[in-house]
Amino acid sequence: MHGRSDGSNVKKLGMPFLAALAIAALSASAAAGAWVQSRYSRPASLSVAQERVINNQVSRDSAYIRENVNLLAQTVGELQAKLIAMGGLSKRVADVAGISYTDPEIKASLDHAQPVMDYINDGPGDSMSAEGLGRQLDLMQQQIDEQKDWFAMLDLVLTKRAGTEARLPTLMPVNYPYLSSSFGWRLNPVTGRRSMHEGLDFAAPKGAPIYAASGGVVSEAGVQAGYGKMVEINHGNGLVTRYAHASVLDVKAGDLVEKGQMIARVGSSGRSTGSHLHFEVRMAGHPLDPKLFLAKPEVSRHLVADASSHVKAILPEVR
Structure with a gap:
């Protein structure tokens, strides 16, 4: 009676023990895998010469980008000056043509036109940022559109005026003025x-x-x-x-x-x-x-x- 009881007890105690042993083995395996990965997966370190080459290349690329951005900013400034000059020229042409700035067909165009804001830095060593250049180009595009609309309006007014004047009977109908x-x-x-x-x-x-x-x-x-x-x-x-x-x-x-x-x-x-x-x-x-x-x-x-x-x-x- 005691022999059966002892065997049964051994079996009952053996199952949890084996499970605990299996869990311990898995944990040890995972720890070993993590150690091996950390040991042999470290990123390769760069030599001093390699780091110097990379830093020099980055410096050259940055200088090239800055130089081109500055040149583009200078070009944008020159174009802006030309646009402002064109605006003044169009108004002088209208004045010479005798077109009043209060004429209904052109007043709205003149009122809408605004000078482009200058975002270009004038100080030494300053440069235009990419974001600033983007804003500047957007404003220039708007100014160009306004100039096109204004010149189209001026052309329309002058064409109408020329057509009206061409219809006027200004020629002497005979060569005898008496x-x-x-x-x-x-x-x-x-x-x-x-x-x-x-x-x-x-x-x-x-x-x-x-x-x-x-x-x-x-x-x-x-x-x-x-x-x-x-x-x-x-x-x-x-x-x-x-x-x-x-x-x-x-x-x-x-x-x-x-x-x-x-x-x-x-x-x-x-x-x-x-x-x-x-x-x-x-x-x-x-x-x-x-x-x-x-x-x-x-x-x-x-x-x-x-x-x-x-x-x-x-x-x-x-x-």
């Missing part, structure tokens, strides 16, 4: 009553060329009551010119004519008392004094003397 009747109230030579004369009468011989005072589209070309053979040119925006009492018409309705192009010849058709050109300028149907538009003719004395022999006997009055 006026037989001016714009305004007068005694009508046909009716003998006081009436409004809505144009200028240029005394000229029959057959003398009549030129378009400005470019445009011929809106009428034919016989009109009172005007006789007449050409009307539409210059856009409600501005038209009329050339009346012609003897011959050289254009027809719908034709596109250029400034200075011959459109007819002087005559005395319609209600007229002699050979001459009746020239009108109208805006939205209202008559304007053509002398407000016509450039002062540059005629030599010799030409005036020659023309006077043709116009002395003409002296027409119209309508």
